[in-house]
Amino acid sequence: MSAAGAVRRPSRVFGDGPLSRACALVHTLLTIEALLLATLAPGGAGLLLLGADPGNLPLAAVCLVPAGPGLAAALYAVHHRSGDLTELRPARTYLRGLRLNSVAALRIWVPLLAWLTVITYTLTHFAVTGLPGWWAALLAVIGVGSLLWGAHALVLTALFTFRATDTARLAGYFLLRHGRATLGAASLLIVAGAATLWATEVLPLLLAPLLLLSLLHTSRPIITETQEEFTA
Template identity: 45%
Template sequence: MRLGRVAARVYPLLVVELLLVATVAPGLALLVLLDRSVVVAAGALPVGPALSAALYALHRQPADPADLRPAAAFWRGYRLNALAALRIWAPLVAVLAVVAVSLLHRDAAGVPVWWSGLLVLIAAVATLVAVTALVIASLFVFRPADVLRLAAHFLAARPAVALGTAAVLLAALAVTVLLSEAVLLLLASAFAAALLAVSRPMIAGITERFLEPPGVAVVERP
């Protein structure tokens, strides 16, 4: 029985990991073949919809091990969430690309040290808000502006969500810097599961506020 519970937890992670790698492969090919900042930014775009689909699939796994269908859930989440995920992910990629180019060419552009620190802070806050918004958009149906407002609200109102999400992002950054992007990709489904875990207070709050009362228009992703 214990082995079955372990398998029920590991199997979805493995399947989602394989599908994550498959869906971000076109962007990875661009990153490997070409070394230009614009191409690097374009290559990062598929990560948003893939991560959103992974969040949806892992959140939707049933308790019954005999009813596990992570691949079907992943592709359903990808189809439902791709556009909403890109609306969040594309601006984040653009902001990070501008910040990265500015920092890489700081001396040539004459950017002062204090401005570099401000750029890093902007990138960190933008990433925190965007990733939180991506979790919301992956699981619930809201207007894009409302997704961002909810993300900002819960980051401010639920410090545990903000600290947990920041810890997951810092761990991902550490893996990338100390090891490589390839290692981060191989652990992507585990990081998606960690994002879901630290976002549970936010998910519960949204469910209680918008889904439980009768007659509400906002719904959970089917």
């Protein structure tokens, strides 16, 4: 074939190949993991001191307050990650997400945490309540539904700027409208719960970036509809 008839292949830029994108993803997730652990470290230390006594549940909830802003910042950083190995700034993105979303995340996270604490405390002391057994099952279902609502609310808080009431309403609206996204969030909760029961409480935290990446993937219909229907 003559030089004139040869097909010229486009040159590949450094950082554009599949291996580079994989390395960029690993670097991003590890950086987010380290920053999330740093954000949760004070509360984690408090949980270690409290131990597993059910009577300490209110204090444990206080220790978990930083988890809301931390998870929202991690979701923000994972969503805005760069696939270019030469343009990686995951730490800066995480800190930007922490600065932008902390207040909004707390407005959703603190009431949810308080509600879940009441449910968990009631279930752990259910024998002394005198309530019929079906109440325990009902409370468990309400608790799981609250966690799924919280997963949707966390995604909305991390990626969009709404009032807390609007975020709460949208999360409840999407809970039934996008059943596949809700089932995806439920499967991630099952994975996190199984890892806690069969291994250690630390394992879900170590897997948090991967779980959040999966949550973003399953929440894609929610993110798309929110962008198209509820933002200017």
